[in-house]
Amino acid sequence: MKPPLVYDVLVLGAGAAGLMCARVAGGRGHSVGVIEQARRPAEKIRISGGGRCNFTNLHTTPANFLSRNPHFCKSALSGFTQHDFIALVEKHRIAYHEKTRGQLFCDDSSQQIIDMLLDECGAAGVTLHLGTKISSIAKGEDGFRVLTDRGEMRCRSLVVATGGPSIPKMGSSGFGYKVAEQFGLKIVLPRAGLVPLTFDEALLARSKELAGVSVETVIACNGATFDEAMLFTHRGLSGPAILQISSYWRDGDAIQIDMVPGTDVFAALKEMRRDHPRQELTTGLARLLPARLAQWIAEAGAGGAARMADMSDRHLQAVAALVNGWEVTPRGTEGYRTAEVTIGGVDTAELSSKTFEARSVPGLFFIGEVIDVTGHLGGFNFQWAWSSGFAAGQNV
Numbered sequence: 001m002k003p004p005l006v007y008d009v010l011v012l013g014a015g016a017a018g019l020m021c022a023r024v025a026g027g028r029g030h031s032v033g034v035i036e037q038a039r040r041p042a043e044k045i046r047i048s049g050g051g052r053c054n055f056t057n058l059h060t061t062p063a064n065f066l067s068r069n070p071h072f073c074k075s076a077l078s079g080f081t082q083h084d085f086i087a088l089v090e091k092h093r094i095a096y097h098e099k100t101r102g103q104l105f106c107d108d109s110s111q112q113i114i115d116m117l118l119d120e121c122g123a124a125g126v127t128l129h130l131g132t133k134i135s136s137i138a139k140g141e142d143g144f145r146v147l148t149d150r151g152e153m154r155c156r157s158l159v160v161a162t163g164g165p166s167i168p169k170m171g172s173s174g175f176g177y178k179v180a181e182q183f184g185l186k187i188v189l190p191r192a193g194l195v196p197l198t199f200d201e202a203l204l205a206r207s208k209e210l211a212g213v214s215v216e217t218v219i220a221c222n223g224a225t226f227d228e229a230m231l232f233t234h235r236g237l238s239g240p241a242i243l244q245i246s247s248y249w250r251d252g253d254a255i256q257i258d259m260v261p262g263t264d265v266f267a268a269l270k271e272m273r274r275d276h277p278r279q280e281l282t283t284g285l286a287r288l289l290p291a292r293l294a295q296w297i298a299e300a301g302a303g304g305a306a307r308m309a310d311m312s313d314r315h316l317q318a319v320a321a322l323v324n325g326w327e328v329t330p331r332g333t334e335g336y337r338t339a340e341v342t343i344g345g346v347d348t349a350e351l352s353s354k355t356f357e358a359r360s361v362p363g364l365f366f367i368g369e370v371i372d373v374t375g376h377l378g379g380f381n382f383q384w385a386w387s388s389g390f391a392a393g394q395n396v
Contacts, residue, residue, distance in 0.1 A: 002151055007033040007127075009396045010146060010155035012176070014041035014128060016385035017368025018161030019117040024393025025157075026124025033153060034121070035146065038171040039131045042114045044163070047170070048382070053110030055089065056082040056386070057379035058102035064380045066247055067373045068188055072348040073384065076356075080390035082383050092116045103378045129153075137179060143363060156363060157396040161389065163369040164190055164342025176370035177345065183361045186347040188372040192339035193247040196238035197255075197330035206300075207232065213290050217241050218261040224248040227261060232293075236330060243377050246333060247343055257326045260288045266320035269308070273316070277309035281319065284308060289323065297322050341381050345372045355395035356388060365392045 009025045011018045014036035026032040040046075045053055057064070060082045065073045086104070089096060094116060095107035106112050121128070129150065136147045143156040162176035177187050199207065210232035217230040219241045231239035245255055265288065272284040285294035298306075301319035311319075333339070346366045350358055356371075358364040367388040375381040 004145070004152035004154050005033065007031045007153065007155045009033070009157045009159065010035060010144065010153055011159040011161055012134065012146075012179070013161035013163060013368075014038075014130065015161060015163055015368065016042065016045055016117075016382055017163075017389040018159070019121055020386050020389030021159050021161060021365075021367055021393040021396070022126045023117065023120040023124050024390050025159075025396050026121060026126045028394070030396065032121075032124070032126045033129060033155070034126060035129045035132050035134060035148065035153070037131070037133050041128060041130060042117065043170040044167065044172070045114050045117075045382075046110050047167075048110055049105050051110055052105040052108070053113045054099070054103050054105050054379040054382065055096075055113055056085050056104050056383045058082060058098065058104065060102075060380055060383045064376045064378075065373055065384065066193075066343060066375075067348060069348045069372075072351075072353045073373050073387075075353045076387040076391040077383070079394075080387045084390075085383065085386045088120075089113070089116065092119070101378060134175075137182065139183070139361070139364075157365065158363060159365040159367060159392055159396060160370055161367050164345055165336045166192060166339040166342045166369075168336060176366065180346045180350075180358075180366065180370075183358065183364060185350040185358060185360070185366075188344040188347050190342050190344035192333050192336050193343035193374050194243040194340035194377050195246045195333045195335065195338055196233060196236060197242055197246055197249065198236040198332050198334060199328075200331040203328070204236065207296065208234065210292055210296055213293050214239060215259050215290060215293060216261065218258040219245045219255055221245050221253055221255040222248045222250070230257065230259075235334060237328075240377055243340065247341075247374060247376070249330065249333075251332065252329065254327045254329045257328065258324050259293070259326065260323055263288065263324075264320075265323040266317055269311075269316040269320060270313070273308040273311065277307070279308050281306050281308060281311065285319070285323070340377070341374050342369055343372075343374045345370050348372050354391065356392040357395065365396060367392045 008030035009032045011034045094112045133149045138145045144158040146153045213232045218227045226244040228240035230241045282298040368385045
């Protein structure tokens with residue numbers, strides 16, 4: 001048997017958080033190994049942002065994150081900010097642009113961010129073990145022993161950066177939760193986040209002709225509100241507004257959707273009735289909404305394309321309610337298959353918010369998506385990876 005490989009620090013997972021942590025720890029003079037089961041590192045970075053990687057957001061604050069403990073993320077986010085990551089990007093001369101709402105993307109390719117992280121890790125002497133599967137982890141008096149299909153590795157500090165089970169085709173899984181449970185750490189029940197919502201069969205049958213229609217909305221659920229685009233799909237609803245609200249939605253909850261935000265549709269319809277009494281309702285609604293959606297609302301709210309002159313205030317109010325306050329109860333979500341992130345994970349009460357070390361297991365750290373901290377859509381989850389990885393890298 002070959003002798004074990006011995007490191008100061010072993011990082012499990014070569015994603016955004018893991019590579020950041022490895023880079024920082026290696027830069028402090030530690031010997032660092034990274035174990036990744038996939039054959040290529042950072043697969044989620046590669047596919048992100050349509051292949052251009054929405055690597056951070058200019059407006060990142062703790063308010064952009066969900067957690068049972070909303071204060072947990074503050075220390076890490078202030079210790080390594082979006083501006084710190086932007087400085088790293090600029091150091092590597094990667095051209096980038098702001099798309100909307102502070103979202104920063106590479107001008108060229110997400111591979112540039114991966115190459116930047118790998119270059120930084122290489123300069124810090126980090127060793128990557130790709131295509132390597134872990135069979136067991138054990139803790140002894142002198143640190144941790146990790147058995148893999150390529151032999152045994154040992155370390156003083158072990159960092160779990162394996163993410164959550166979102167987008168399993170990228171190789172993600174709940175492995176990090178198993179490690180946490182092995183060492184007695186509590187888990188906040190994981191669920192899919194930033195994910196499309198689905199309709200039941202009855203609503204899907206009534207709305208299937210709307211697939212592909214997009215509209216600007218204000219969407220609310222459980223105290224959260226987002227004003228972004230919504231897209232009708234063959235399964236239900238998607239688009240940025242839906243992905244955002246999905247993180248706050250729970251089974252059985254209704255969501256409220258205003259499809260013409262800033263406009264009093266009832267007042268607008270009354271004005272149309274006064275000025276254009278011979279006009280069809282569908283024609284009037286098409287001034288406010290995409291044509292297919294206008295037709296659908298007219299049929300659902302007034303039983304067909306009635307003339308404006310034939311409609312009472314009660315009819316107009318019913319139509320306006322569907323536009324300004326459509327309340328719909330999704331059947332569910334599309335699940336981890338299409339979820340951009342996982343909500344829940346290792347309970348933050350088990351970890352130090354400054355170091356990310358487990359309070360009850362010295363030398364064991366958890367960072368990134370595996371923790372119960374989840375960002376909004378728009379580069380915030382990558383910033384959490386950079387910030388939490390940096391914090392742990394400074395303290396391993």
